[in-house]
Amino acid sequence: MGTVPELASLSFEEALKELENVVRRLESGEAPLDExxxxxxxxxxxxxxxxxxxxxxxxRIEAIVADRDGKAQGLRPFDETVG
Known part of the structure; x- marks a missing residue:
């Protein structure tokens, strides 16, 4: 497979592109078993x-929490439900 970059050094986009290439190679059926x-x-x-x-x-994404008057009151995690 040539030189394999360390995972920690890859951005999300670089890793996704490499993953797509891996999937393409596997789906082609042309790689020998060990590869x-x-x-x-x-x-x-x-x-x-x-x-x-x-x-x-x-x-890291946060949502702004507003009070009843629509004024910013603080922040909460993006996926936290409003109670």
């Missing part, structure tokens, strides 16, 4: 890396 196993392992690691990057991005 397919390596590709599968790399693809799984890339998937986990992308998910971790998405989770981290979502955790």
């Amino acid at each position: 397919s196993i390596e590709l599968y392992a790399r693809g799984d690691a890339l998937r986990a890396h992308c998910q971790a990057r998405l989770d981290a991005a979502q955790a």
Whole structure:
């Protein structure tokens, strides 16, 4: 597979592009068994890396909480429901 970049150094977009290439190679059916196993392992690691990057991005997103008059009252995590 050539030089494999370390996952930690990849941006979300770079990891996603590499994952798409891995999937394309696996779906082609042209890779020998040993390479397919390596590709599968790399693809799984890339998937986990992308998910971790998405989770981290979502955790950083905050929503503005407004009071009854519509004035900003503070911030809350994006996925937290208003009670």
